[in-house]
Amino acid sequence: MAFRFNFPNPDHPSDNDSAINDEAKVEEITEKKEKSEKEHVAEIFLKDNDFDMPDDVTATIHTFGDTEVHCYNSESVEEYLCRKRPESSNFVTAVSAHSDLVPDKYEGGLTVWECSLDLAEYLTTIKTQVQDKTVLELGCGAGIPGLCAMQCGASEVHFQDYNSEVLEYFTIQNVRLHETCCHCRFFSGDWSYFHEIVRQQKYDVILSAETIYNPDNYKGLHDVFQHCLTRDGVIYLAAKTHYFGVGGGVHLFEEFLKKEGSFSTEVVHTINAEVPRVILKLTWKKS
Numbered sequence: 001m002a003f004r005f006n007f008p009n010p011d012h013p014s015d016n017d018s019a020i021n022d023e024a025k026v027e028e029i030t031e032k033k034e035k036s037e038k039e040h041v042a043e044i045f046l047k048d049n050d051f052d053m054p055d056d057v058t059a060t061i062h063t064f065g066d067t068e069v070h071c072y073n074s075e076s077v078e079e080y081l082c083r084k085r086p087e088s089s090n091f092v093t094a095v096s097a098h099s100d101l102v103p104d105k106y107e108g109g110l111t112v113w114e115c116s117l118d119l120a121e122y123l124t125t126i127k128t129q130v131q132d133k134t135v136l137e138l139g140c141g142a143g144i145p146g147l148c149a150m151q152c153g154a155s156e157v158h159f160q161d162y163n164s165e166v167l168e169y170f171t172i173q174n175v176r177l178h179e180t181c182c183h184c185r186f187f188s189g190d191w192s193y194f195h196e197i198v199r200q201q202k203y204d205v206i207l208s209a210e211t212i213y214n215p216d217n218y219k220g221l222h223d224v225f226q227h228c229l230t231r232d233g234v235i236y237l238a239a240k241t242h243y244f245g246v247g248g249g250v251h252l253f254e255e256f257l258k259k260e261g262s263f264s265t266e267v268v269h270t271i272n273a274e275v276p277r278v279i280l281k282l283t284w285k286k287s
């Protein structure tokens with residue numbers, strides 16, 4: 001299936017317009033965003049999704065250092081969902097619109113984005129930081145960084161995605177490809193409401209890849225960081241320096257964080273590419 005991220009071409013000058021006034025944008029996004037059609041905020045249970053994926057849904061083994069992560073192939077999961085799911089499904093709506101991103105409906109969780117692979121690779125170089133830790137992956141999609149943390153010895157990994165069908169047909173099925181004693185939980189819905197469902201739960205490590213493309217979501221993401229990170233916890237965020245056509249990116253997100261004043265940031269790893277990619281480390285600011 002032809003599947004494309006509708007981020008316009010970086011070489012096209014008009015696509016860069018939204019990056020121009022960073023400061024005004026930061027002001028604008030500190031207002032809490034109200035969305036009309038939100039995906040249901042819920043916990044999705046592993047035991048309720050204990051079904052066998054059909055044989056034509058194939059899987060790949062990704063190797064990061066000495067750690068293996070099994071993951072169903074996006075395209076075959078997508079084809080399966082197009083066959084199985086009703087037209088009202090948010091994912092099928094996105095496919096009908098020839099897009100892999102329909103804001104507030106389907107946010108691209110069925111594709112494996114390159115920064116998630118960067119983050120998994122990076123995690124294997126700091127294994128001791130996730131061993132025996134409680135980890136959350138936000139905007140997980142396939143959940144490759146979370147799965148990698150699980151394989152590196154995390155005691156508990158919670159996966160969160162906007163879309164419940166991504167969790168049911170992709171993330172959970174990927175977890176089921178592994179033999180693990182790690183305790184996993186799954187949550188759907190918008191970041192703005194995440195802390196209401198997990199309540200007092202705190203995480204030692206929060207992971208997130210390719211989730212800062214839309215500045216409208218920065219406040220919701222930041223709310224999760226503030227409510228859910230332990231006092232000596234750490235956040236690893238993998239992202240492109242700029243998301244053409246959508247307007248978000250590392251610089252804008254760092255400006256947002258600076259303005260909010262809660263977290264210090266450090267670039268701990270850079271991948272030089274046409275659009276460079278980085279891994280940002282966030283920790284609480286010392287008061």
Ligand SMILES: C[S@@+](CC[C@H](N)C(=O)[O-])C[C@H]1O[C@@H](n2cnc3c(N)ncnc32)[C@H](O)[C@@H]1O
Pocket residue numbers: 106107108109110111112113114115116138139140141142143160161162163166189190191192208209210211217220
């Ligand atoms: C571009 S995809 C990245 C998926 C995965 N992390 C990867 O890198 O392969 C963005 C992810 O963030 C999630 N997401 C986007 N906006 C969200 C929001 N407002 N609340 C919760 N999750 C959101 C989507 O469901 C989607 O899985």
